[in-house]
Amino acid sequence: MSYAEVNGLRLWYAEHGAGRPLVLLHGGFGSTEMFGPLLPALTRRRRVIAVDLQGHGRTADVDRPLRYESMADDVAELIVHLGLTGVDLLGYSLGGCVALRTAIQHPRLVGRLVVVSAPCRRQGWYPEVLAAMARHDEATGERMRGSPMHELYARVAPRPEDWPRLWVKSGELLRREYDWSPEVAALTLPTLLVFADADSVTPAHMVEFFGLLGGGHRDAGWDGADRPAARLAVLPGLTHYDILASPALPAAVLPFLTHPAVAPG
Incomplete structure (x- = not known):
């Protein structure tokens, strides 16, 4: 467990296991503890580097907005700081x-990519999820005091008093429109998309995202020769909120991370 100085931020990370590096990035208002159910399966085969993102967990906030792009730069700087390249995410x-x-933004640093329960454009979330995101503010954060996520934050955060600030900055982030479809279509690295069958992301967007990566355009053929480099897993009986705790997730992820890559078609 350590801190790395990256982009004016003291970014906290913890390492577990041994082998090819795999970087884990948690969900909103959470921390690396979110991956607790996954770690035993992952660390048996991989060197796992779990990161607390800006303003989350043990990484204190700094005077800049929360943006996916700047947090991605933080992750890239951490990879460079650790002397790594071609890591899996x-x-x-x-x-x-x-x-x-x-x-x-940093394709040379990434070997394989696993995206769990996240869209590549904002409108991929269900309308009711977008409406809830739009209401994230300081008052919402105050109402969440005493919840399990707040209790964890209060226990590990360098400045527990920043809890309302995290909700304000997260609300600003989540209300911003984005559509990364053209950039996704240009990706060439092996990518696995994983969703729950009752996720907060619509099934139509799951298929759209997969299609941008080259999936779902043709039959793979009797010998699988025409299968795409991308993979799509929709895990049954799960939601956006319990997918990380399911043994079905490492069962889907580990074969993708260990099997030989398929060249993009």
């Missing part, structure tokens, strides 16, 4: 967007 929700931006 797995991000969930907020962290999925950050992982995707890292691959877009």
Whole structure:
């Protein structure tokens, strides 16, 4: 467990296991503890580097907005700080967007990409999810005091009094429109998209995202020779909020990370 000085930020990270590096990026209002259920399976095969993003967990906020792009630059600087290249990334929700931006902005640093429960454009969320995101503000943060996510934040954050500020800055981020479709279509690295079948992202967008990566355009053929480099996993009986705790997630992720890559078609 350590801090790295990156882009004016003291970025906290923890390392577990050994092998090819795999960087984990948590969801909004969370921290690396979100990946607790996954770590035993992942660390048996990988050197896992779990990161607390700006303003989350043990990484104190700084005087800049929360943006997917700047957090992606932080992750890239951490990878360089650790002397690594070609690392694999797995991000969930907020962290999925950050992982995707890292691959877009710093493709030479990323080997394989796993995006869990995150869209590549803002309108990929259900309308009711977007409406809830639009209401994130200081008052919402105050109402969340005493929740499990607040209790964890209060226990590990360098400045627990920043809890309302995190909600204000997160609300500003989540109300911003984005559409990374052209940049996603230009990606060439092997990518796995993982969603719950009752996710906060619409099934139509799951298919759209997969299509941008080259998936779903043709039959793979009897020998699989025409399968795309991208993969899509929709895990049954799960939601956006419990997918990280399911053993189905490492069961989908680990084969993708260990099997030989398929060249883009």
